Amino acid sequence: MPTQLQQQAGIWTTTIPDSRGQRGPCNPSQKKDDLLPGNVLSQDAPRSPRESNTLLVGPNFGLRNKVGCGNFDELLLGWNFCTNKHVATNLEPVKTRAHQLHLEYRFYRMLQSGSMVGLCDVYYFGPVDQHNVLVMELFSxxxxxxxxxxxxxxxxxxxxxxxxxxxxxxxxxxxxx
CATH class of the missing domain: 1.10.1220 (Arc Repressor Mutant)
Structure with a gap:
């Protein structure tokens, strides 16, 4: 049975089987010692993908809180489990008639081939559940x-x-x- 992406209280979660095999929503753990000192956003940070139970995106990213939305996609705060840093994540529904996210991804990749200073790094682009997802460096x-x-x-x-x-x-x- 595939996982389902859903939003609860501003946090993107997925339903996964628990230890008894039952399905239910899983929210990220929120512990005070997970706060990142010096980070502008100071969001709670999951320790690992398994512990956080957030929706995994790509090899090492998890989705967190919704930050904003536009005409074609939603911007979410994500987490890189390898570097322990926040990332920006764009979600675009697969059912969108005018797909824009792949064009944004191609444009960033084209610009990254040069030596442009101040351009965010793009870490991942691909489908997750019923969404196309773009994960990139978070500037703030x-x-x-x-x-x-x-x-x-x-x-x-x-x-x-x-x-x-x-x-x-x-x-x-x-x-x-």
């Missing part, structure tokens, strides 16, 4: 969040640094295509 905080932290005021130096980085990355994108 966003430029919008930094703007809020700075009380909606950037110095001239900061604005110029952002502009230089945007122009540099745009130039690299154009050269890669």
């Amino acid at each position: 905080p966003s430029l919008e969040k930094l703007f809020e932290i700075c009380k909606q005021r950037f110095s001239q130096e900061t604005v110029l640094m952002i502009a230089i980085q945007l122009l540099s990355r745009t130039e690299t994108c154009i050269q890669s295509i």
Whole structure:
């Protein structure tokens, strides 16, 4: 019997047989000593795939909390069991009429072939249950969040640094295509 992906209280879980062979939802363990000091998100971290009972994605990733959603997919916070770091995970239903996630994956891979600084690493792309899943490096905080932290005021130096980085990355994108 295949596992079923479902969301409960903001955490993606899967139903798997327990030790008695019965099926039921399994939520990630949440222990205080699992917190990651210095991590911007400071989410509870599972110790291993078996202990966490989260839905496994690829060889060593698990899905965690929903962070946001767009027109075509949902963004979830994931966990890399090998590096013990958070990852960003995009979920796109297989039944979507206009598949976009594979195009995003191909675009990232094309850009990674160059030497672009500031581009996230893509770790995995593939089907899981009734979804296509893209797992990539998690960057945080966003430029919008930094703007809020700075009380909606950037110095001239900061604005110029952002502009230089945007122009540099745009130039690299154009050269890669």
